[in-house]
Amino acid sequence: MSDIKDVRLAPSGHDKIYWVASYMPILNTIKEDFIKNQPFKGLKISMSIHLEAKTAYLATVLKAGGAEVWVTGCNPLSTQDDVAAALVDMGFEVNAWRGVSNEQYEEHLKKTLSLCPNLMIDDGGDLTHLIHGECRDYAKDLIGGCEETTTGIHRLFARQRAGLLDYPMIDVNDADCKHLFDNRYGTGQSTLDGIMNSTNLIIAGKTVVIAGYGWCGKGMAMRAKGMGAVVVVTEIDPIKALEATMDGFSVMPMDEAAKIGDLFVTLTGCKDVIRREHLEVMKDGALLANSGHFDVEIDKIALSDMAVEEWQRKPNIRGYRMPDGRILNLLAEGRLVNLAAGNGHPAEIMDMSFAIQAKGLEYLAKNRGKLENKVYAVPAEIDREVAAIKLRANGVKIDYLSDEQKAYLEAAE
Numbered sequence: 001m002s003d004i005k006d007v008r009l010a011p012s013g014h015d016k017i018y019w020v021a022s023y024m025p026i027l028n029t030i031k032e033d034f035i036k037n038q039p040f041k042g043l044k045i046s047m048s049i050h051l052e053a054k055t056a057y058l059a060t061v062l063k064a065g066g067a068e069v070w071v072t073g074c075n076p077l078s079t080q081d082d083v084a085a086a087l088v089d090m091g092f093e094v095n096a097w098r099g100v101s102n103e104q105y106e107e108h109l110k111k112t113l114s115l116c117p118n119l120m121i122d123d124g125g126d127l128t129h130l131i132h133g134e135c136r137d138y139a140k141d142l143i144g145g146c147e148e149t150t151t152g153i154h155r156l157f158a159r160q161r162a163g164l165l166d167y168p169m170i171d172v173n174d175a176d177c178k179h180l181f182d183n184r185y186g187t188g189q190s191t192l193d194g195i196m197n198s199t200n201l202i203i204a205g206k207t208v209v210i211a212g213y214g215w216c217g218k219g220m221a222m223r224a225k226g227m228g229a230v231v232v233v234t235e236i237d238p239i240k241a242l243e244a245t246m247d248g249f250s251v252m253p254m255d256e257a258a259k260i261g262d263l264f265v266t267l268t269g270c271k272d273v274i275r276r277e278h279l280e281v282m283k284d285g286a287l288l289a290n291s292g293h294f295d296v297e298i299d300k301i302a303l304s305d306m307a308v309e310e311w312q313r314k315p316n317i318r319g320y321r322m323p324d325g326r327i328l329n330l331l332a333e334g335r336l337v338n339l340a341a342g343n344g345h346p347a348e349i350m351d352m353s354f355a356i357q358a359k360g361l362e363y364l365a366k367n368r369g370k371l372e373n374k375v376y377a378v379p380a381e382i383d384r385e386v387a388a389i390k391l392r393a394n395g396v397k398i399d400y401l402s403d404e405q406k407a408y409l410e411a412a413e
């Protein structure tokens with residue numbers, strides 16, 4: 001039996017799902033194909049992804065392909081209760097609600113795995129962690145799974161290196177149609193969206209410190225600059241740091257950036273990026289947000305420890321008064337601000353990421369028994385197919401190589 005907040009919230013959840021589905025042409029195309037070819041007939045799928053409208057639509061696409069699908073979230077704060085209710089109303093088993101405790105969150109993951117899935121979708125590696133440990137018994141029918149995000153992929157490769165990966169996993173994140181668009185343009189827009197939504201403050205003229213200049217950081221820097229911010233980047237990788245300088249941004253260590261920033265956004269996947277010594281020198285009114293994996297990039301324990309008073313200033317903003325009177329503001333409890341304080345990436349972006357997920361699962365089902373227990377890249381033809389459908393949907397045509405051009409490009413001399 002599902003465990004959600006309130007099934008009576010379903011009508012607004014249905015509206016949200018219907019809205020995003022109108023802007024997800026690739027998934028719509030895949031759904032038609034799945035209805036015809038039933039790639040998941042008789043198969044069970046456990047999903048753990050941010051449970052909002054686009055994810056719900058993905059679940060319906062997999063179900064249309066013949067699967068029984070059980071759904072949970074991948075973050076205690078990103079579940080939208082009305083969307084969860086709509087899924088239950090459509091006959092899905094759903095275990096999630098917004099604001100679960102860490103213990104309840106884990107219970108929901110375990111319950112989702114108790115389906116004994118043939119296939120699974122993970123976002124960040126929490127399902128994978130459980131099914132290799134406490135929930136090993138639920139892996140008896142497992143063919144494999146797909147992982148959505150950068151940090152989850154790092155965890156998978158670590159598992160593979162240690163010889164501890166027990167089934168094939170597909171690296172969705174490194175498909176071009178995922179990270180080039182989702183991590184960059186998706187995170188750029190939705191992180192600002194979550195910040196602006198919760199603060200209702202201006203970006204233009206602010207000094208925005210961006211920690212990490214990977215795919216997410218680049219997107220964030222590009223969009224903050226476009227809105228008139230003065231952008232400062234912190235990095236640990238000399239090449240990324242150099243790239244940031246040539247893209248026109250100031251690069252400096254966090255020790256220096258901490259003194260001048262108005263808004264700080266961490267997008268590194270690392271921990272302790274903003275620490276006590278940084279919090280000590282920040283300006284009064286500084287805003288702190290994280291859009292990377294987990295709530296460990298900003299040391300919120302130190303923040304709480306240092307404060308003489310802390311209180312909820314607005315939904316998604318907690319104020320911390322320092323002994324010298326400065327107030328520092330932490331957004332969305334230091335969890336992914338774009339999903340905890342917003343709706344995450346836009347539909348047109350998740351259309352691509354989730355098309356890769358759907359095709360990745362289909363690939364695993366088709367190649368059942370033929371794959372090794374390792375991390376597989378998304379086959380290039382899937383990436384190209386997704387891009388081609390997207391271009392068609394956007395009404396964009398491109399050129400094709402003639403036979404002579406092909407021969408010219410392939411010639412040795």
Ligand code: NAD
Pocket residue numbers: 149150151152179182183187211212213214215216217234235236237240267268269270271272273291292293294336338345
């Ligand atoms: P990436 O590997 O491309 O970039 C991370 C960057 O952070 C790297 O350049 C790295 O050198 C830098 N870095 C690491 N530790 C640092 C530190 N202590 N200080 C400064 N820089 C540091 O990864 P990505 O794809 O940009 O993803 C970043 C994080 O965001 C991951 O945890 C990923 O799972 C998450 N993510 C979030 C969303 C979202 O919706 N908010 C979307 C995609 C990915």
Ligand code: SAH
Pocket residue numbers: 049050051052054055074075076123124125148149150182186292293294295336339343344345346350353
């Ligand atoms: N469990 C981790 C997950 C990292 S989230 C955590 O809570 O910290 C990062 C992933 O969220 C990205 O790879 C992106 O594809 C996904 N994402 C972003 N917007 C989304 C949306 N609107 N719906 C579902 N997933 C989304």
